[in-house]
Amino acid sequence: MSFDIALTINGLHRVVAIDDPRITLLDLLRERLDLTGTKKGCDRGQCGACTVLVDDRRVNSCLALAVSLDGAVVTTIEGVAHGDTLHPVQAAFIENDGLQCGFCTPGQIMSAIGLIREGLAGDDPERIREGMSGNLCRCGAYAGITEAILEAQARMQLEHKGEAA
Amino acid sequence: MRPFAYDRPTTIADAVASGAQPETAFLGGGTNLLDLMKGNISRPARLVDVTRLPGLSTIEWLQDGGVRIGALVRNSDLAHDPRFANRFPSVAEALLSGASAQLRNAATAAGNVLQRTRCQYFYDAASVCNKRDPGTGCGAIGGLTRLHAVLGWSEHCIATHPSDFCVPLVALDAVVEIEGRAGRRDVPLEALHRLPGNTPERETVLEPGDVITAIRLPAEAAAYAGNARYLKVRERTSYAFAVVSAGAALRLDQGTIVSARLALGGVALKPWRARAAEDLLAGALPGATVFRDAAALALAEARPCGDNGFKIELARRIIVRALTLAAAGTPDRVPALPASPFALAPTQEVSAHV
Amino acid sequence: MSDITMPNVAAIERSRHGSSIGQPVTRREGHLKVTGQAGYAADYNPPGLLHAVMAVSGISRGRVTHLDVAAAEAHPGVVKVMTPANAPKLAKSPDDKDHGFMFRMNVLQNDSVRFANQPIAVVIAETLEAATEGVALLRPRYAEEPARIGLDGSAAFALQAVGAGAPAKGGIGDIEAGLAEAATRFEATYETPAQYHNPLEPHATVAEWDGDKLVLHTPSQGLTMAQGRIAGLFGIDPANILIKSPFLGGGFGAKGLFSGPQVLGIMAARFVGRPVKLVLRREQMFGPVGHRGETRQTLRLGADSTGGLTALEHNTLTTTSFYDDFFEPAGTTSRHLYASPAIATSHEGVRADIGTPIFMRAPGEAPGSAALECAIDELAVKAGMDPLDFRLRNYAEIEPITGKPFSSKALRQCYAQGAARFGWASRPRAPRQMRDDDGLLVGWGVGTATFPAMIFPSEARAVLRVDGSARVEIGAQDMGQGAWTSLAQIAADGLGVDYDKLDLEIGSSALPTGGIAGGSAGTATAGSAIHHAAADVIKKLAALATSDERSPLFGAGNSGVVPRDGRLVRQDDESRGESYASILARAGLAEIDGKGSAGPNPSMQESYAMHSHGAVFAEVKVDPDFGQIRVTRLVGAFAAGRIINPRMVRSQYYGGMIWGVGFALHEHAAADPRSGRLMNANLAEYHVPVNADVPLIEAILVEEHDPHVNVLGLKGVGEIGITGTVGAIANAVWHATGVRARAFPITLDTLLERPGDI
Ligand SMILES: Cc1cc2nc3c(=O)[nH]c(=O)nc-3n(C[C@H](O)[C@H](O)[C@H](O)COP(=O)(O)OP(=O)(O)OC[C@H]3O[C@@H](n4cnc5c(N)ncnc54)[C@H](O)[C@@H]3O)c2cc1C
Ligand code: SF4
Ligand code: FES
């Protein structure tokens, strides 16, 4: 049984033949589409390393079946920078050292982008910490992650205002 | 993972028919089912993806003031729906205390209610388990039982139901709408999950093919909005299942409790409604003594099933606190750490006052 | 050669000149990591790749009697199942060890089972999905023997050596006499559980054989050791093995010794004659790749009427496997930390049907200082002293047992700066005195941090090019500590070139041996070799210049010139100099290279005790009724010699301190006492701290100059953070609640035994 599904991945429309319905979105990205930026830390929804945006919402790609996502818009870590210009969250992660080994980092950044988009945490660090608690960082880069999000969010708001003006 | 046939029906009738076939499972957000399939705990031959069924993704406000939560409404969407959070704050708080933001974005209302136990022995394919493989024995009894049930368990199964969402729902008389081969029916949430008894493998009253289409909260439930809390004790600050939790809601009239709603999580194989305690509270003035009496009553039948006796005392204390917090009034906004005892954000300064 | 050269992609916003060391430059590889381009082992997908998944044992002890290989091989996509019946025989027994830094391993050479989660077969398939299901279809049957589990599961026995070879016993003076004369005595037993490293990146191998040549992508904290281990097992020349490990998704010790599953990945590739990727499933990280052994530590202490220690006894019982030897050196901390006329430390071992424990972030010091810092605190309270004053009263001016001076020790400043920042002075002495506005109990605790300063043998190569750029090569590893950055900073300064004109190459076994990224010695180890390699280049360059009449440096003598910003200048007059480019050009050279090596310096080790130190202050809040604990504030002040990059060092301290939070409150592997199976072998239940567990954390980098420790004057920073933190938190929990928890992690039920407010 093979299913052709339509996916928009990082802005690119593509039809992907799913020859095995067991394939998760994570394994599709990593093993078949050569998008290995998204990481597998547990494969069971327990670490957040596989976080991507599906239809603009952050989800664990390890617990999403690819076949069920027909028509979805997927954004991965490979799709957030504009050419050489980093997304504000990416830049802020570097600046605030919100990473060490870097393995959780793609998931953290996608989760952070999702969190900022949700717009519910505001500039309350406690809400950010809670909202980011689905992303384990075994290296313990949490302080930098929280700082990075606060900083990036503020910058994005400024830019947004700038655009609106 | 066992290979499976994948079916994505577009009508509820088709879903029911497809789901009624042997070795079939419905796929909602997949965050529980896929996890179990990866662990070889569930090995369905067929998945029926219900996520494209029409009309099940909306929060519908009923004429009488009640609400109908479509089975496919995602946990996060429900919790963040302003009107819903306003009317049913303890449900929103419970939802937001569960899992992670990512999981809540995927998890559906029905899937959450039907998520299966996190009993470590159920989850470990190398252990025996009456629920997973009927008749093999209970692997947990005599093993690590710290987080197992203190109410309603049997010598065949001592597991608990892990859902946070269900706890305030059951307290508030939620009703589950089911579409099955015999048509539509309503089942009170309290009657959906079964206690283990001799048949721990029969987890709910659902029949093959039964699709949950919605969860309803009655208008009366909204009357508790001003005094409704969910409280969850866990072993790390976030992203952890409850050790024990409680949903408490009060209707107060001029300082007197007109009626109370109380349920516990993490103590039994179903969300545990504490009706006797509710009855005791009705008509009382809120206060430590009556709350303690209510807690004692709620746990009167409790007994440890191993090294988990502490959960009984913990549950009593949580009830008292949850009632106290409910009596104090629902906060305007769900706290930064939902349902956590650590509601206030830490600051650099701590005043050392005695 | 490794094709991963770190170009200057990182937007080094502050392009700088002059000294790189000490600058808080951002991570050199940061851009690659935040864009998903950093290639970890499992990200490599060569053409023709097959996927391998291990089947692991469901029992702790016995034999595998049956595997349904036919069912697995019948599954569409499965190529082959590798079992003890058909697995390639290794050139040497995986139980033969040439030295202590080797795991005995279980790699399908027989059907025995020595621990739960031991590999018992490998299924190789065209897809990951097929391989995974193939494993499920094997349905192993066993001849099971009763498992021996825990600290009481078998008889304890005496040990000669612990950890990396430290003597099991060590002390000075007469403990009984010291206790007899004490005005205050204290004795207690502390338990620490088995903990699992769980780097977020599970071990992965992508193995490609070409005849007798092997190319391997796998995370490794010690490339040369790994190469040697593989060469021995497969009977091939180490030169035929290329290991690439440019990025590790964390290691913490789990990727130090080459492990069985990594060997199985290589075997699988040979078995099927195709490239094979094998990635551990998370639950498989609980067993075959090491863990921190359980300990039971009994301490007896005495203090005189002024609070001076008269005796410190620290006895440890610790578990290891039945087939290998590694013993958590928990007692060694007590040999270094406090002054006492009588110190006795000893270790006993006990065997269990578990995978072999191994070094895990702050091996020995983490559990050892957890117990010691709690016991010291308890004694201080008994003696009626402030716990910080008590520690100062027992400050070790020299290393107590050896009598050696410290190469440097700014611990006093750590205590002072940490205490000031934290606000320790206003702490009430008695427990259960502080509440916050919510009625939560608040407690403050302190712990002393310590970790030895080590260095391992290593070599580096440096090249200066005529265009003014440079390149440094060393087979060092970056597992998140910042080696890509800090080694480049050291190299830039050594060569006198701009940081951004320097190419650094690390993470490949084809490079000069970079030693081990472990023991908090990675920067000292690789950095020192780089420093010497750079000096070698400069020396050669100076020789060219000073012997050439046409150079303004002619006659200055080799030692009379120093490197500055791409030039050699006269030491006595820095305005006189010549650029590298012109020296090389005149000599007709495109480039000039040098080599350097580093390693332990026995004479310094003879003369000095070398340790990093620190003080950690913790605030916890505890719900008075539920016993749920949250660490609401952590302040650590650490002195570790020279700081190469404060940004990266601070992150290392944070990481260690957060591990301290996990140690104190969360981490423990829960074994079923009957089967020995770990029932929480996953990241949902083996809790490590989440973001919300770490609200406020601060690290103070206390200035310290160490002229002795090594050529760079730097001590380790990677592990020390965990050491003081555990005790500080436990002591804060006591201060909040009045309950002394002596088993880690401290769980809420321990605190529930006290009546709550309710
Ligand atoms: C790491 C982790 C941590 C978690 N922590 C928490 C926590 O703290 N608190 C908590 O409450 N939960 C927690 N969860 C569980 C999570 O809430 C559930 O996985 C989720 O709610 C399930 O919803 P779903 O839509 O993904 O369900 P699915 O996985 O799709 O389905 C679950 C079950 O419901 C059935 N089903 C789904 N929809 C229907 C329908 N319409 N009709 C009939 N049957 C249906 C499925 O067949 C399946 O048996 C956690 C999960 C993970 C992985
Ligand atoms: S408690 Fe229930 S779910 Fe757990 S092992 Fe026993 S029977 Fe299975
Ligand atoms: S890999 Fe998906 S949550 Fe860990």
Ligand code: FES
């Ligand atoms: S940076 Fe290593 S796990 Fe987060």
